[in-house]
Amino acid sequence: MNIIVCLKQVPDADEVKTDPETGRIVREGIKGTVNPFDMFILEEALRLKEQFGGKITLLSMGPKDAIHTLYYGLAVGADEGYLLSDSKFAGSDTLATSYALSCAIKTLGLYDLIMCGIKTTDGDTGQVGANLAELLDIPSVYYVNRILSYQNDFIKVERFLEDRSQILEVHLPCLISIIKGANVPRMPTLEGKIEAEGKQLKILNAFEVNAIEKYCGIEGSPTRVIEIFLPEKRKKGVILKGCREQNITKLIQFLKNKKISIFGMCS
Amino acid sequence: MITIDREKCIGCGECVDVCVFGSISMKDNHPIISDDCRLCGSCAKVCQYNAIEIKREKKKKVTDWRGILIFGEQRDGVILEVVYELLGKGRKLADSINEPLLCVILGKFVAEINKLALYGADEIHYFEDVKLESFNCEIYSNIISNFIKKIKPSIFLIGATSIGRELGPRVAAKLKTGLTADCTGLEVNKEGLLVQTRPAFGGNIMASIICPNSRPQMATVRPKVMKKLEAKEREGKLFNHVVNSELIDSSIKILGEIKFNGQCDINNAEIIVSGGLGVGKKEGFDLLEKLALELNGVIAASRPAVDAGWADPNIQVGMSGKVVQPHLYVACGISGAVQHRVGMETSDVIVAINKDERAPIFDIADFGIVADLYDFIPKFIQNLKNSKAQI
Ligand SMILES: Cc1cc2nc3c(=O)[nH]c(=O)nc-3n(C[C@H](O)[C@H](O)[C@H](O)COP(=O)(O)OP(=O)(O)OC[C@H]3O[C@@H](n4cnc5c(N)ncnc54)[C@H](O)[C@@H]3O)c2cc1C
Ligand SMILES: Cc1cc2nc3c(=O)[nH]c(=O)nc-3n(C[C@H](O)[C@H](O)[C@H](O)COP(=O)(O)OP(=O)(O)OC[C@H]3O[C@@H](n4cnc5c(N)ncnc54)[C@H](O)[C@@H]3O)c2cc1C
Numbered sequence: 001m002n003i004i005v006c007l008k009q010v011p012d013a014d015e016v017k018t019d020p021e022t023g024r025i026v027r028e029g030i031k032g033t034v035n036p037f038d039m040f041i042l043e044e045a046l047r048l049k050e051q052f053g054g055k056i057t058l059l060s061m062g063p064k065d066a067i068h069t070l071y072y073g074l075a076v077g078a079d080e081g082y083l084l085s086d087s088k089f090a091g092s093d094t095l096a097t098s099y100a101l102s103c104a105i106k107t108l109g110l111y112d113l114i115m116c117g118i119k120t121t122d123g124d125t126g127q128v129g130a131n132l133a134e135l136l137d138i139p140s141v142y143y144v145n146r147i148l149s150y151q152n153d154f155i156k157v158e159r160f161l162e163d164r165s166q167i168l169e170v171h172l173p174c175l176i177s178i179i180k181g182a183n184v185p186r187m188p189t190l191e192g193k194i195e196a197e198g199k200q201l202k203i204l205n206a207f208e209v210n211a212i213e214k215y216c217g218i219e220g221s222p223t224r225v226i227e228i229f230l231p232e233k234r235k236k237g238v239i240l241k242g243c244r245e246q247n248i249t250k251l252i253q254f255l256k257n258k259k260i261s262i263f264g265m266c267s
Numbered sequence: 268m269i270t271i272d273r274e275k276c277i278g279c280g281e282c283v284d285v286c287v288f289g290s291i292s293m294k295d296n297h298p299i300i301s302d303d304c305r306l307c308g309s310c311a312k313v314c315q316y317n318a319i320e321i322k323r324e325k326k327k328k329v330t331d332w333r334g335i336l337i338f339g340e341q342r343d344g345v346i347l348e349v350v351y352e353l354l355g356k357g358r359k360l361a362d363s364i365n366e367p368l369l370c371v372i373l374g375k376f377v378a379e380i381n382k383l384a385l386y387g388a389d390e391i392h393y394f395e396d397v398k399l400e401s402f403n404c405e406i407y408s409n410i411i412s413n414f415i416k417k418i419k420p421s422i423f424l425i426g427a428t429s430i431g432r433e434l435g436p437r438v439a440a441k442l443k444t445g446l447t448a449d450c451t452g453l454e455v456n457k458e459g460l461l462v463q464t465r466p467a468f469g470g471n472i473m474a475s476i477i478c479p480n481s482r483p484q485m486a487t488v489r490p491k492v493m494k495k496l497e498a499k500e501r502e503g504k505l506f507n508h509v510v511n512s513e514l515i516d517s518s519i520k521i522l523g524e525i526k527f528n529g530q531c532d533i534n535n536a537e538i539i540v541s542g543g544l545g546v547g548k549k550e551g552f553d554l555l556e557k558l559a560l561e562l563n564g565v566i567a568a569s570r571p572a573v574d575a576g577w578a579d580p581n582i583q584v585g586m587s588g589k590v591v592q593p594h595l596y597v598a599c600g601i602s603g604a605v606q607h608r609v610g611m612e613t614s615d616v617i618v619a620i621n622k623d624e625r626a627p628i629f630d631i632a633d634f635g636i637v638a639d640l641y642d643f644i645p646k647f648i649q650n651l652k653n654s655k656a657q658i
Pocket of ligand 1: 006009116118122129223225465468
């Protein structure tokens with residue numbers, strides 16, 4: 001099974017900076033790390049490869065230093081990596097990001113399965129996967145918990161919606177996203193890191209993947225960020241010490257005042 | 268595309284000075300534009316010789332798109348609450364721009380279709396077929412994008428549920444339009460554009476986003492943020508649509524569906540009792556479960572509690588888990604790290620129980636108790652029982 005795993009580099013949690021001019025994220029000079037949600041697709045891909053053989057190709061779009069993200073993936077066992085990096089891609093929204101990724105995937109050739117994380121910790125939209133599947137004209141299944149079987153160009157998967165699970169059979173090629181908890185991602189070993197050095201890792205620009213400029217970057221992005229601001233902070237409330245009876249009574253009275261239906265039935 | 272007409276250019280260099288991005292330099296007496304140019308147009312404006320031309324893709328005419336469309340998500344024939352919330356917001360927006368409010372719904376034997384009118388819809392467009400009973404992203408997106416091309420609404424709103432989050436980007440990519448994720452605020456500005464506000468970076472920042480040149484302007488909207496209207500007799504027209512058999516073809520087959528019963532899911536819960544590392548052991552979650560039962564709520568957990576194997580990964584709250592927005596969030600033995608807070612900070616009421624009075628969770632709690640949770644919770648449960656007995 002040939003699998004393409006899309007990895008995004010995200011800034012390390014607390015360091016968020018935005019360009020006041022364009023409202024877009026400033027990435028230069030900020031430490032990057034693999035999007036935590038992408039760990040689960042990477043792990044699932046490795047397990048599929050162990051079971052069925054094949055090849056894992058990593059794909060990322062981002063600045064040149066996003067190459068570290070790809071190294072990480074190679075070190076845990078992926079076979080090759082491609083970084084799409086070009087100033088033409090700067091400022092992409094999810095549609096333009098997916099367009100660039102779709103161009104790269106078309107250039108890379110045949111695949112059975114594409115995997116995307118359920119969302120990222122920065123842009124946080126969860127849209128790239130379904131966007132991408134549509135641009136490639138393949139089916140997509142979000143929130144997969146388990147891959148139950150793989151046979152004759154079909155996979156059977158279990159996926160979770162809020163209140164239910166669905167068992168689906170999907171014709172390949174298709175795109176899936178994997179939820180947290182589906183597996184426990186492995187860590188790279190020293191051996192893996194050494195092996196990674198010898199694996200194919202290539203940087204591609206817009207021209208090399210036949211991306212048409214008007215669909216890329218800012219120009220290819222229908223959405224435009226017009227303002228960035230900080231959310232309102234919550235105010236500090238009442239704090240009581242100890243388990244005295246009166247504290248508990250006060251808490252219950254407080255909940256009643258807030259009209260919290262602790263005495264109603266759960267719907 | 269930006270081009271420089273070398274015949275007209277005299278090499279004065281005015282454009283170099285005016286570019287705030289520093290994207291223009293002179294070479295052989297002619298300007299060279301680097302590829303980080305943002306096509307802002309200041310150089311073309313300053314050039315007296317009209318030597319710089321910026322060709323933008325011809326914008327699609329967007330004026331003939333009218334009306335606000337709401338996705339009427341249903342499960343097992345029951346329309347979701349978020350649909351009524353969107354109708355509430357949609358009604359207000361529609362009235363402010365004097366356009367109709369429509370609702371599109373796909374399913375089989377959907378009950379209470381007429382309720383959509385009571386809550387604000389002017390038109391209800393119903394596609395009924397057995398194949399639409401359960402969510403199939405391919406089929407749903409085919410039908411909806413086809414429908415949108417026909418009726419051309421200027422705004423399309425979808426509830427940010429698991430289904431909406433997959434359906435939205437699929438439809439947006441088909442229509443080559445923009446989609447703003449997980450909005451918490453929607454307003455129409457003076458130019459008639461929908462300004463969509465959403466949290467990003469796990470809630471660390473808020474962004475306002477527009478979609479100026481493509482239609483429809485699409486957004487997924489977080490459940491429980493918008494308010495539904497009071498039900499009221501309103502005129503709403505029901506249109507039954509025939510489902511085109513070509514659109515119903517799919518490479519996805521739904522083999523089965525299992526409803527989780529009993530266990531409420533944390534995204535929709537009104538009351539959540541959440542445990543962190545301070546719970547100390549797996550059995551501690553039984554105590555939280557008891558409290559949750561007493562409060563008619565569900566349990567959740569911080570990441571370390573999930574990693575320790577005390578709680579299911581499905582109920583993790585925070586940056587690498589879920590974002591919840593209940594009426595009441597009771598944090599037990601949770602310190603309140605920023606990665607946890609972004610998952611629960613927008614709860615209506617936060618109660619924290621922690622033995623360390625300096626724990627940052629107390630900075631955001633409406634009501635805090637500094638105590639050992641193993642002392643406090645059993646007493647709290649007993650008191651709740653007593654006060655219920657009194658009613
Ligand atoms: C504050 C802010 C708000 C924004 N809001 C929106 C918005 O509402 N709508 C919109 O269209 N754009 C929005 N954007 C732009 C968006 O963040 C970028 O397009 C980003 O490149 C991709 O979106 P994401 O991070 O949300 O990815 P998601 O859609 O959350 O990513 C899902 C998965 O897709 C894959 N993936 C995503 N990006 C890449 C990549 N670069 N390389 C490889 N794989 C990838 C990964 O597997 C990832 O786990 C916003 C940007 C900012 C700064
Ligand atoms: C990229 C990234 C993503 C992350 N994503 C998440 C996420 O999604 N969700 C998440 O929760 N965290 C996440 N984290 C981890 C986060 O940074 C914190 O480490 C975590 O939230 C702390 O969990 P905690 O509050 O349960 O544990 P601690 O910080 O250890 O706090 C335990 C608290 O319990 C109190 N306590 C101890 N015993 C008792 C007792 N008997 N009675 C009462 N109080 C007691 C202590 O005073 C302390 O305040 C993430 C971190 C990173 C780097």
